[in-house]
Amino acid sequence: MEIRPILSALLRSKTGAVLIAAQIALTLAIIANALYIVNDRIERSNRPAGIDEANTFFMTLGGIGDIPDTEAMQKRDVEVLRAIPGVVDAAWINQYPMTQSGWNLGLTTTPQDPNSGIAGATYFTPDSLTRSMGVKIIEGRDFTPDEVRTVDPESGQLAAGSVILTQQMAKKIWPDATRYVGREVTLGSGAEAEPMRVVGVVERLMTPFAQSSDNAWNSFVLPVRYLVSDGTYVVRTQPGQQARVMRAAEDALVKLRDDRVLIASRSGEEIRARRYQNEKSVAGMLIGVTVGLLLVTGSGIVGLASLWVTQRRKQIGVRRALGARKVDILRYFLVENAMITTIGVVIGLALALALNQVLVSTMELPRLPLAYLGYGVLALWGLGILAVYGPASRAAAVPPAIATRSA
Numbered sequence: 001m002e003i004r005p006i007l008s009a010l011l012r013s014k015t016g017a018v019l020i021a022a023q024i025a026l027t028l029a030i031i032a033n034a035l036y037i038v039n040d041r042i043e044r045s046n047r048p049a050g051i052d053e054a055n056t057f058f059m060t061l062g063g064i065g066d067i068p069d070t071e072a073m074q075k076r077d078v079e080v081l082r083a084i085p086g087v088v089d090a091a092w093i094n095q096y097p098m099t100q101s102g103w104n105l106g107l108t109t110t111p112q113d114p115n116s117g118i119a120g121a122t123y124f125t126p127d128s129l130t131r132s133m134g135v136k137i138i139e140g141r142d143f144t145p146d147e148v149r150t151v152d153p154e155s156g157q158l159a160a161g162s163v164i165l166t167q168q169m170a171k172k173i174w175p176d177a178t179r180y181v182g183r184e185v186t187l188g189s190g191a192e193a194e195p196m197r198v199v200g201v202v203e204r205l206m207t208p209f210a211q212s213s214d215n216a217w218n219s220f221v222l223p224v225r226y227l228v229s230d231g232t233y234v235v236r237t238q239p240g241q242q243a244r245v246m247r248a249a250e251d252a253l254v255k256l257r258d259d260r261v262l263i264a265s266r267s268g269e270e271i272r273a274r275r276y277q278n279e280k281s282v283a284g285m286l287i288g289v290t291v292g293l294l295l296v297t298g299s300g301i302v303g304l305a306s307l308w309v310t311q312r313r314k315q316i317g318v319r320r321a322l323g324a325r326k327v328d329i330l331r332y333f334l335v336e337n338a339m340i341t342t343i344g345v346v347i348g349l350a351l352a353l354a355l356n357q358v359l360v361s362t363m364e365l366p367r368l369p370l371a372y373l374g375y376g377v378l379a380l381w382g383l384g385i386l387a388v389y390g391p392a393s394r395a396a397a398v399p400p401a402i403a404t405r406s407a
Contacts, residue, residue, distance in 0.1 A: 003335070003339070016304045016307065017304075017340050019300070019304075020300055020301060020304055020340050020344065021340050021341075021343045021344035021347065022344070022347075023296075023297050023300050023344070024297060024340070024341055024344025024345060024348060024380055024384070025344045025345070025346075025347035025348035025351055026348070026351065027293045027294065027296075027297045027348070027380065028344070028345055028348030028349065028351070028352055028373075028376045028377065028380055029348050029351035029352040029354075029355050030289070030290075030293055030355070031290045031293060031294070031376055031379070032348075032352045032356075032368065032372045032373050032375075032376040033352060033355050033356055033359060033368060033372075034286040034287075034289055034290050035286075035290060035372060035375070035376075036356075036365075036368050036369070036372045037282070037283075037286055037359070037363075037365065038283045038286050038287055038290075040365060040366075041276075041279040041280065041282055041283040042279075042280075042283055044212055044276070044279060045272070045276035045279050045280060047206070047210075047216065048204060048206075049097045049098060049204070049205070049206035049210075049268070049272070050097075050135055050136070050166070050202065050203060050204035050205045050206055050217070051097060051133040051134050051135060051205070051206075051268060052133065052134025052236055052268070053267075053268030053269050053271075053272060054239070054242070054268065054269065055088070055134070055236055055237045055238070055239055055241075055242055055268075056132075056133055056134065056234060056235065056236050056237070056242075056267070056268040057234075057235055057237075057242060057245075057246050057249075057265065057266060057267040057268065058093075058096045058232060058233070058234050058235075058264075058265070058266055058268070058271065059232070059233045059235070059249060059250065059253065059262065059264070059265045060230070060231070060232045060233075060262075060263040060264045060265075061230065061231045061232075061233075061253060061260045061261065061262055061263060062229075062230050062260060062261055062263045063228075063229025063230055063231075063259060063260045064259045064260055064261065065259065066229070067229040067259055067260070070227040070228060070229055071150065071225065071227055073231070073257070074092045074126075074225065074227075074231060076256070077092065077231060077233060077253060077256065078090050078091065078092055078127060078233070080252050080253065080256060081233060081235055081249055081252070081253070084245055084248050084249060084252065085245075086237050086238050086241035086244065086245045087235060087236070087237055087238075087241075087245055087249075088131065088132075088236040088237060088238060089127075089128065089131040089132040089235075089236050090127070090132055090233060090234065090235045090236070091125050091126075091127030091128060091129060091131075091132035091133075091233065091234050092125055092126060092127060092225070092231060092232070092233055093123065093124075093125045093127075093129070093132075093232050093233065093234050094122075094123065094124050094125070094226055094232065095121070095123060095208050095232065096133075096208065096232065096234060096271070097205065097206040097207065097208060097210065097271070098206060098208065098210045098271050098272055098274075098275035098276075099208045099271065099275070100208060100209055100210070100275065101208060101209075102121060102122075102207070102208035102209070103121065103122040103123075103124075103208075104119055104120065104121055104122060104207070104209070105119065105120070105122045105158075105187060105188065106118060106119045106120070106187075106188060107120060107163075107165075107169070107173060107185045107186070107187060107220060108185065108186055108188075108193075109173060109174075109183075109184070109185055109186075111186040111188070111193035117188070118169065118172050118173055118218065119218065120166075120169050120207070120218035120219050120220050121205075121207035121208055121209065121218065121219040121220075122158075122219075122220060122222065123205070123219060123220070123221040123222070124158070124160070124221065124222040124223070124224035124226060125221065125223070125224070125225075126148045126150075126223065126224065126225035128142050128143065129164075129205075129221055129234075130142050130202070131236070132234050132235070132236050133205075133234055133236060134236060135202045135203075135205055136202060136203040136204075137164075137200050137201070137202050137203075138167060138201055138202065138203050139179065139180060139181050139200065139201040140164075140180075140181035140198070140199050140200035140201055141199055141200050142164075142200060143162065143164070143199065143200075143221075143223040147160075147161060147162045147199075147223045148223045148224070148225055149161070149223065149224050149225070150224075150225045150227065151224050151225065151226050151227065152227045153226065153227065153228060158187070158222070158224065158226075159187065159194050159224075160187070160194075160196055160222040160223055160224055161194070161196060161197065162196055162197050162198075162199045162222075162223060163185065163187075163196040163197070163198055163199070163220050163221065163222055164198070164199060164200040164201070164202060164220060164221040165180065165185075165198055165200075165201050165202070165219075165220045166201070166202055166203075166204055166205050166217050166218065166219045166220065167201055167202065167203055167204065167217075168204065168214060168217035168218060168219075169217070169218045169219060169220055170198070170201050172218065173185060180198050180201050181198055181199060181200065181201065182197065182198065183197075183198045184196065184197055184198070185198065187222075196222075202221075204217045205217065205219040205221070206219070207219050210275055210276075229260070231260075233249075233253075235249055242267060246265060246267065249265075250262060250265050294379070294383060297380070297383060297387075298383050298386070298387040299387075301337065301383070301384055301387035301388055302387045302388070302390065302391060305333060305337065305387065305388045305390075305391035305392065306391045326396040326397065327396070329392070329395055329396035330389075330392045330393060330395075330396045332392075333388055333391070333392035333395065334385060334388060334389070334392060336388075337384045337385065337387075337388040338381070338384065338385075340384070341380060341381055341384040342381075344380070345376075345377045345380055345381070348376070348377075348380075349373055349377070352368065352373055352376070353368065353373075356368035
């Protein structure tokens with residue numbers, strides 16, 4: 001089939017073709033970036049936190065007034081929690097992943113240079129996070145009881161002689177190293193900064209902030225008992241026991257003392273759901289926008305094709321009378337639509353890249369992979385063929401005698 005006659009026909013009636021091409025271009029630009037954002041949000045919300053989320057829950061209690069026996073309270077609370085049937089382990093902890101608030105301090109290998117530190121989420125506990133949270137040690141060991149320091153925030157500074165790093169943070173501190181145990185870092189900078197020896201490296205432990213970048217795994221753990229009246233406890237249960245143990249733990253700690261209240265009790269999975277609720281809402285909204293745009297674009301192609309079939313009814317009949325087959329008529333409209341779609345996607349590719357540049361600078365997204373543009377082009381070409389196929393089939397099925405009949 002000659003392309004030139006089809007192009008000539010489009011140029012004689014170009015308004016509709018221009019509108020459809022523009023609609024295709026805009027749709028491609030939006031859906032390519034929208035689907036990329038959706039995938040980014042879904043991948044972000046599914047990133048592993050490095051803990052046994054399915055069998056872990058966290059409890060936060062707030063003290064009422066001054067509590068003088070905070071150390072004894074913490075120890076007793078952990079004893080009570082560990083005694084509940086179905087509990088694997090429990091620990092006092094200052095913070096936990098994906099809460100969007102918490103401690104964040106810097107570690108450095110050169111305390112004389114305050115700008116050389118790398119910031120990370122600062123977890124501290126007198127107990128074992130590897131047992132109580134299911135954090136996986138990949139090098140070295142867990143803390144020993146004699147490494148635990150007791151720190152009163154009213155009279156002392158946070159300090160420790162040993163530290164456990166996440167693999168991600170260790171790589172950032174020593175980018176050329178392959179082993180990290182035995183190396184030294186300091187908490188903060190200055191002449192009074194105390195060296196800490198790395199005793200272990202964990203595969204990952206997500207920060208409370210759950211950043212979108214790989215900083216989400218910049219974390220380290222200190223063996224510190226922090227004497228505060230507010231207490232947060234992590235409890236790890238046997239599989240299938242989480243809900244029952246959570247209820248028992250709430251009752252046990254509430255009844256244990258009357259000078260504090262239960263602020264929150266949440267499972268690891270619930271914390272994840274709360275943290276990524278907005279991301280999933282955005283993803284759902286963008287999926288809806290994408291589906292809506294595809295429906296509108298498909299409807300526009302169907303409407304324009306139907307209009308052209310009606311306007312060319314006699315032309316189709318004459319061609320059929322001169323020997324054109326049904327497949328020739330069908331192919332004519334399909335090629336015509338393919339030409340319009342191709343013009344639209346070429347413009348759409350440029351628009352998609354321009355829109356992505358705006359998103360990169362405003363939302364800190366990575367650049368749009370070319371695969372998403374390819375998927376968008378294929379989707380719109382397929383949509384164009386499907387949308388025009390119905391009107392084209394009806395046009396090809398009209399008998400020549402009826403098509404050429406005068407109104």
